[in-house]
Amino acid sequence: QKEVEQNSGPLSVPEGAIASLNCTYSDRGSQSFFWYRQYSGKSPELIMSIYSNGDKEDGRFTAQLNKASQYVSLLIRDSQPSDSATYLCAANYGGSQGNLIFGKGTKLSVKP
């Protein structure tokens, strides 16, 4: 069973803090990993993609990948109330041409 696991939350952080979102995946063949943000009632939008071990930074967002531990994370620095949303982790399976499988998402709440 190919799975992507996320803590459903809610994860609550104060404004200005670092929010840390975690994800594990079961398929060692996965090569591509994505974080999507989904506001309530809206469709998912891409935040970050990562393909290599290590960190990838884009503005206030940092994605981290550890293939040995089959672990992906997303850090949001200087969290803002507008970051409050559900964050979906996705990993491809079935090799380089495989489909994406999504986690159920972690709900983040940033309190002013």
Added chain:
Amino acid sequence: GAGVSQSPSNKVTEKGKDVELRCDPISGHTALYWYRQSLGQGLEFLIYFQGNSAPDKSGLPSDRFSAERTGGSVSTLTIQRTQQEDSAVYLCASSLGRPETQYFGPGTRLLVL
């Protein structure tokens, strides 16, 4: 440029009726995906198209569900003899190829009474 569009945005139907959901991908995107998202749940993969071919139909939940894509562009997801458990948001996404980044449409909210 234009993103992925879907129609209708909302659909209310009676149990047993057939429904058709439409997806217009981003121009030039060869790959197209259909997902289903029930309330408070994650994304459930339904079917994937590369061009007009559907090499992966593994996610279709039953033979009441079918999809086609014509001209390498527009796709239609058809649900026959709808059931109440089919109520969900149906999302379409497209990408330049695989496993490229997928861009999602706004979804069709289906309610089966």
